[in-house]
Amino acid sequence: MTPIPAPPVLLSALTPVLVILAAGALVLLLDLVPPRDTKQHLGGLALGGFVASLLASVWFWDADLRAFRDMIALDNFALFFNLVIGYAGALVVLLSMDYVRRTGAETGEYYALVLFAGSGMMLLGSATDLIVVFLSLELMSLSLYVLAGLFKTRLDSGEASMKYFLLGAFASSFLLYGIALVYGATGSTNFDKVAAALAGKAPDGLVVVGLGLMLVGFGFKLSSVPFHMWAPDVYQGAPTTVTAFIATGSKAAAFAAVIRLLFSALRSMQPDWTVLLWGVAALTMTVGNVVAIAQSNLKRMLAYSSVAHVGYMLVGLVAGGASGAGAVLFYLLAYTFTTAGTFGVISLCGRTSGDESVDVRDYAGLARRHPLLAFVLSLFLLSLIGIPPLAGFVGKFYLFGAAVRGGYLWLVVIGVLNSAIAAYYYLRVIVYMYMREPEEAIPAGLVPSFAGGLALAISIVGIVLLGVMPAPFANLAVAAVAPLLK
Amino acid sequence: MVEYLPILMTFGAAAAVAGALLGLPYLLAPKRVTPVKAQPFECGKDPIAVSEGRFAIKFAMIAIFFILIDIELLFVWPWAALYRRLGWFGFAEMLVFLGILMLGFLYIWKKGGLEWE
Amino acid sequence: MSPIAFALVAAIAIASAIGLLVKKNPIHGALFLVVNLGCVAVFYLGLGAEFLAVAQVIVYAGAIMVLFVFAIMVLIPGKEETGPDPRVRWRVAALPFGALLFAQLIMILGARRGAPTAAPAAPVPGGVEAIGRLLFTDYLLPFELTSVLLLAAMVGVLLLARRRA
Numbered sequence: 051m052t053p054i055p056a057p058p059v060l061l062s063a064l065t066p067v068l069v070i071l072a073a074g075a076l077v078l079l080l081d082l083v084p085p086r087d088t089k090q091h092l093g094g095l096a097l098g099g100f101v102a103s104l105l106a107s108v109w110f111w112d113a114d115l116r117a118f119r120d121m122i123a124l125d126n127f128a129l130f131f132n133l134v135i136g137y138a139g140a141l142v143v144l145l146s147m148d149y150v151r152r153t154g155a156e157t158g159e160y161y162a163l164v165l166f167a168g169s170g171m172m173l174l175g176s177a178t179d180l181i182v183v184f185l186s187l188e189l190m191s192l193s194l195y196v197l198a199g200l201f202k203t204r205l206d207s208g209e210a211s212m213k214y215f216l217l218g219a220f221a222s223s224f225l226l227y228g229i230a231l232v233y234g235a236t237g238s239t240n241f242d243k244v245a246a247a248l249a250g251k252a253p254d255g256l257v258v259v260g261l262g263l264m265l266v267g268f269g270f271k272l273s274s275v276p277f278h279m280w281a282p283d284v285y286q287g288a289p290t291t292v293t294a295f296i297a298t299g300s301k302a303a304a305f306a307a308v309i310r311l312l313f314s315a316l317r318s319m320q321p322d323w324t325v326l327l328w329g330v331a332a333l334t335m336t337v338g339n340v341v342a343i344a345q346s347n348l349k350r351m352l353a354y355s356s357v358a359h360v361g362y363m364l365v366g367l368v369a370g371g372a373s374g375a376g377a378v379l380f381y382l383l384a385y386t387f388t389t390a391g392t393f394g395v396i397s398l399c400g401r402t403s404g405d406e407s408v409d410v411r412d413y414a415g416l417a418r419r420h421p422l423l424a425f426v427l428s429l430f431l432l433s434l435i436g437i438p439p440l441a442g443f444v445g446k447f448y449l450f451g452a453a454v455r456g457g458y459l460w461l462v463v464i465g466v467l468n469s470a471i472a473a474y475y476y477l478r479v480i481v482y483m484y485m486r487e488p489e490e491a492i493p494a495g496l497v498p499s500f501a502g503g504l505a506l507a508i509s510i511v512g513i514v515l516l517g518v519m520p521a522p523f524a525n526l527a528v529a530a531v532a533p534l535l536k
Numbered sequence: 537m538v539e540y541l542p543i544l545m546t547f548g549a550a551a552a553v554a555g556a557l558l559g560l561p562y563l564l565a566p567k568r569v570t571p572v573k574a575q576p577f578e579c580g581k582d583p584i585a586v587s588e589g590r591f592a593i594k595f596a597m598i599a600i601f602f603i604l605i606d607i608e609l610l611f612v613w614p615w616a617a618l619y620r621r622l623g624w625f626g627f628a629e630m631l632v633f634l635g636i637l638m639l640g641f642l643y644i645w646k647k648g649g650l651e652w653e
Numbered sequence: 654m655s656p657i658a659f660a661l662v663a664a665i666a667i668a669s670a671i672g673l674l675v676k677k678n679p680i681h682g683a684l685f686l687v688v689n690l691g692c693v694a695v696f697y698l699g700l701g702a703e704f705l706a707v708a709q710v711i712v713y714a715g716a717i718m719v720l721f722v723f724a725i726m727v728l729i730p731g732k733e734e735t736g737p738d739p740r741v742r743w744r745v746a747a748l749p750f751g752a753l754l755f756a757q758l759i760m761i762l763g764a765r766r767g768a769p770t771a772a773p774a775a776p777v778p779g780g781v782e783a784i785g786r787l788l789f790t791d792y793l794l795p796f797e798l799t800s801v802l803l804l805a806a807m808v809g810v811l812l813l814a815r816r817r818a
Contacts, residue, residue: 054618056625057790071801075639078808082646118794159812166805173798185798189805196809211813255764259757540698595727597814599720604803604810606716610708611796614785626789629796636800640807649811 063117063124065110066103066132067172070139073099074165081158089156093147093501096161097140100168104136114533120240121179123533130379130530131175131306134386137512138298139168141390144505146291148498149397155200155289164295167193171303178314180229180239183307187225187271190303191218194296198288210287217270217280225267231260241315248318261316261323265330271304274364275334278357282345285353286408293349294393297356298386305363305382309375312367313534320370327368328461335361335468343475348396348408351475352389355434358472359385365465366449369456372528372535377448379527384433384441384516391509392430395423398498398506410479414486423498424483426506431476433513436469441516448524597649608637659699666692679725683718690714702779 061068076099077092085091107129115124122128143164150156170190177183195218199211233239235256236247248257269277285293312323338358345351363385366378399407399416407413417424433440446469450462498506516523615622615630622629644650669688676682690713697706788796 051621053623054621054626054786054790056623057793059793075636078639078643082643119791121794157812159808162808163805163812166801166808169801181792181795182798185795185802189798189802192802192809193805196812199813202813256761593814595723596720597810599723600810600814601807603712603716603720604806606712608800608803610711611788611799613707614704614781614788617781618785618789622789629789629793632797633800636797636804637807640804644807644811647811647815649815 057119058117060115060117062110063115063122063176065124066106066129066136067169067176069103069106070099070165070169070172073102074162074169077158077162077165081162088151089158089161090147090151092158092161093143096165097143097147099165100136100140100143103168103172104133104140107132107136116178120242121182122173122176123178124176125533126530127306127310127533128172128176130527131302132172134302134379134383135168135171135175135299137383137508138295138302138386138390139164139171141387141394141505141509142291142295142299144501144508145294145390145394145397147501149289149291149502150200153201153289160197160200163193163197167197167295168299171299174303175306175310177307178241178310180232180241180244180311180315183311184222184226184229187304187307188222190300191222191271194292194300197292197295198284200289200292204287206283206287207289208287210284213280214284214288221267221270221277223267224263224270228260228263228265228267231256231263235260241310244315245317248316250318253319253322257316257319258322261319262326264311265308265323265326268304268308269330272301272308272360273353273357274330274360275337275357278334278338281357282350282353285356286347286349290349290393290397293352294390294397297352297389297393301356301360302382302386305378309367309378309531310534313370313375313531324368324370327364328458331361331364331368332461332464333361334358334364335465339468339471339475343471345475346410348410348413348479349393351410351479352392355472355475356389358468359434361468362446362449362465365453365458365461368458368461369449369452371452371456372531373448373452374456375531375534376524376528377445377452379530380448380516380520380524381445383523383527384445384513387509387512387516388430388433388440388442391506391513392427392434394502394505394509395427395430398423398502410482411488413479414482414488416483426510428480428483429510429513431479433517435473435476439514439517441513441520444517444520444524448520594652601644601649608634659696662692662695662699666696680722683722683725686721687714687718690718697779700779704779704781704784707781 073095077095080092080095081089110124111129112126113124113129114126116122117124143161146160146164150160167190170186170188170193173186174183174190177186195211195215198214199207201207229239232244235254236244238244238247266277270280273281284296288296312320316323335358338354338356338361342351342354342358345354359381363378363381366374366381368374369377396408399412399420413424413427416427429440433442436442436446438444446465450465453459453462453465611633612630615626619626619630666689669685669692672685673682673689676685690709694706694709694714697703697709
C-alpha cells in the first residue's frame with residue numbers, strides 16, 4: 051500500500067476565477083437568508099465579484115504562472131481575456147440589476163449563473179489542455195442555456211433556451227469528437243505536448259479531421275457562418291441582458307480558446323487552418339451583413355451584426371502573427387464595450403408593461419423623447435459601423451491593416467465592402483430616432499437607473515478612450531499574444 | 537475476464553428467478569380470466585388514457601437531480617478505492633468536491649426543490 | 654476477451670441496435686437501447702476499461718435511461734406511432750452523411766493497417782485504481798471543475814423548473 055504523492059497545487063494561478071466562483075457560492079448562500087423580497091444586494095455582490103476579479107487580473111499582469119500539470123496558464127493572454135470578460139460581466143450585472151427587477155425575473159439564481167458563466171469564460175482563456183477547454187466551455191454554455199430561458203412565461207424565451215441548448219450540445223459533441231481524434235493522433239490533450247508531437251512533420255489525417263471537427267464546435271459558439279443559425283432566435287428570445295452576455299463574454303471566451311489552440315497547439319498546421327478560416331471569414335462577414343439589412347427587429351439585427359463582426363475578427367486570425375492576433379484582441383475589447391452598451395440601451399427602452407421596444411419603429415422619435423438615450427445609442431451604432439474617432443474604427447483599422455501586411459488583400463476588399471453594407475442598417479436606426487415621427491403614441495421609455503446609467507457611462511468612456519488613444523491598449527493586446535508566439 | 541464470471545452467474549440466477557416467477561404460475565396456477573381481471577391494475581382510476589395535456593415538471597426535476605447525484609457518485613467510487621493511499625490530500629480533494637456539491641444540495645433543499653407539495 | 658464471447662456480445666449489440674430502429678413503440682425501443690448500452694459496457698470490460706464499463710452501466714444504462722423512459726411515458730401517448738413520416742426526405746439526406754462517416758471509418762482502418770504514421774498512444778490502464786490515481790493527481794483540476802459544473806446544473810434546473818420565482 052504505497053501512498054500516492056500529492057500533486058503540486060498552485061492556486062494563485064486560478065485567482066481571478068476563484069474570486070468569481072467564491073462570489074457565486076456566496077450569492078447562493080445569501081439567497082437563502084432574508085431579505086427575500088429584493089435581490090439587489092446579490093446583484094451588488096455579483097458586481098463585486100467581477101470587479102475583484104478585474105483587480106486581481108491587473109495585479110497579476112506580467113505573471114507567467116502554470117499550474118495543475120500545465121493544464122492552465124495565467125499569462126498575459128489569459129489576463130487580457132480576464133479583463134475583457136470581467137468588464138463584460140460587470141456591465142451585464144449593472145444592466146441586470148434594474149432590468150430583471152422590472153421584468154419580474156429577479157432571483158438569486160440569476161446572479162449565481164451569471165457568475166458561473168463568467169468563471170467558465172475566464173477559464174477558457176487560461177486553459178492549456180483540451181479537457182479543461184471542454185469543461186470550462188460546458189460550464190459557460192450550461193449557465194447561458196438556462197439564463198436564455200429566464201422568462202419562463204414567454205414563449206420566445208423558452209424557444210431561445212431550447213434552440214441554444216440543442217445546437218450547443220450538438221456543437222459540444224463535435225468539439226469532443228475532434229478532441230478525441232487529436233488525442234488519438236498525438237497521445238496527449240496538453241497544448242504543448244500536442245504541438246511537440248505535431249512539430250516538423252506532415253499532419254496526420256486524424257489531426258486534420260480533428261482540427262476540422264474542433265473548428266465546427268467552436269464555429270457554433272462563435273456563430274460563424276455556416277453555424278450561425280441559432281444566433282438570431284437566441285438573441286431575440288433571451289432576456290436582453292443575457293443576450294448582451296452571450297454577445298460579448300461568450301464570444302470573447304470562445305475566441306480565447308480558439309486563438310490559444312490554433313497559435314500554440316496547432317501552430318504547425320497554420321497553412322491548413324488559414325485556408326479554412328479565409329473562406330469562413332469571407333462567408334461570415336458577407337452573410338451576416340446582407341441578412342442584417344432585412345431585419346426590422348433590433349435584437350435580430352444585432353445578432354446578424356455580431357455574426358458579421360465575428361467575420362471581421364476571423365480576418366485577424368487569417369492574418370496571423372502578433373499583429374493579426376493582437377488586432378483580434380483589441381477588437382474584442384472594443385466590441386465588448388460597444389455591444390454591451392447597445393444592448394444596454396435596448397434593455398432600458400422598455401415599456402411599462404414589461405415588453406421591450408425591439409422593433410426599429412419603436413425607436414422613431416426617440417431623439418425627442420429621450421435625447422440623451424438617443425445620442426448614446428447613436429454613438430454605439432456609429433462605433434459598430436466603424437466611424438472615427440470611436441473604438442470600432444480603430445479596431446477595424448488594426449484588423450485590416452494586419453491582413454494587408456499578411457498579403458490577404460482580397461479578404462480586406464471583401465471586409466471593406468461589407469463595412470459599407472453594414473453602414474446602411476445601423477444608420478437606418480439613427481434615421482428613425484432623429485428624423486421619423488412615431489406612428490402611434492409610444493409610452494415613454496424608462497429613465498435609466500443609476501446602475502444602468504453607470505454601465506452606459508463606462509461603455510461610452512471605453513469606446514471613446516479606445517478610439518482616441520488606442521496605442522496603449524493595442525500595445526497591451528500585442529503583449530498579451532506574445533506568450534503564444536514564443 | 538474470468539473474474540467477472542460471478543457477475544455473469546448473478547445475472548443468470550436473477551434471470552432464473554424472474555423466469556420462474558413468470559413461468560411457474562403459467563404452468564401450475566389455475567386460469568380463470570374475467571374482463572375485470574384482464575385490466576391492468578390502477579387504483580381507482582381509468583387505467584387506459586391518452587397522456588395528453590400538461591405534466592408537472594417536478595417529475596423531470598427529480599429525475600435530473602438523480603442523474604446529477606449519480607454522476608457525483610461515480611467520482612466517489614475510485615476515491616473510496618484509493619483513499620488510504622491518497623492520504624490527507626485526497627481527503628481534502630474530496631472535501632472540496634463534495635463541499636461544492638453539498639452547497640448545491642443545500643440550495644435545492646432550502647429553495648423547496650425537493651418538496652412534492 | 655475471447656473471440657467467441659466477443660462475437661456473441663457483438664451480435665446482441667447489433668441486434669438490439671436494429672431492434673431500436675425498427676420498433677415503433679418507443680418504450681420497446683428504449684429497452685433495446687438498455688440492452689445495447691449493456692453490450693457496450695461489456696466491450697469496455699473486454700478492453701480492460703473497468704471504470705468506463707461501470708460508468709456506462711451506472712450513468713447511461715441507469716440514470717439516463719430512467720430519464721428517457723420517464724420522458725417517453727410522460728410525453729408520448731401509449732399507442733404506437735402511426736402514419737407516414739412527414740420528414741422522410743430529411744432521412745434520405747442522412748444517407749450520404751452516414752456513407753461519408755462509414756467511408757471515413759474504412760479509410761482510418763486502412764491507414765492504420767499500413768505503416769502507422771504516428772506512434773500509437775501508450776496503453777492506459779483502465780482499472781478503477783488507475784483511473785482514480787490519474788483523477789486525483791494529474792487531473793485534479795478537471796475533477797474539481799466537474800463539481801462546479803454539476804453545481805451550475807443544479808442551480809439551473811431549479812431556476813427553470815421551480816413553479817414560482
